[in-house]
Amino acid sequence: MKKHVLALDLKDDEKLIAEYEAYHESIWTEIKQSIQSAGILNMEIYRVANRLFMIMEVEDNFSFEAKAKADEVNPKVQEWETLMWKYQQAIPSAREGEKWLLMKQIFKL
Template structure:
């Protein structure tokens, strides 16, 4: 099985209370089961989110069945995913260079050892 990596970034609102709440939603075993199922069903085999200050970095390892457009379409049709995404907007904000409403932005790889 070949694995491909995608990396994204998003900002949280710069508020320590909100950041703590966001981290609690993402603590081990706390994400809604419907969300983790939708992630796995899309072909994502591993997902990690890192935080520094209020900037987040997401690393996804995906299998050959993953397609970002297909994942977006699946998410748009899933009421529980939409509920989660709307809730997460209470904590998240666009990166300064994002389009209005654009959340997680893809990162360009500029170096590899």
């Protein structure tokens, strides 16, 4: 099992943040299925102010590229991603079109 940690910002608006959290209290069944079928064993999202941190525990053969390809042809995932972009904004270091950015581990005890 491997672990990946990613970061993303939300738009700094209390109403939008509350809506975003409400969507994540009960994600769509198709989204949960797409996450699990990609080899993601556990996923947690944490928030401080408008910054999000996602922790993913994945199977050893998990591939971000394979997940992206599967998402491109899944209409429900595309609908979800379009909806979520209403609430999300790229962090300052992101390139055009990037959302969640992989974080570098700098310490482990």
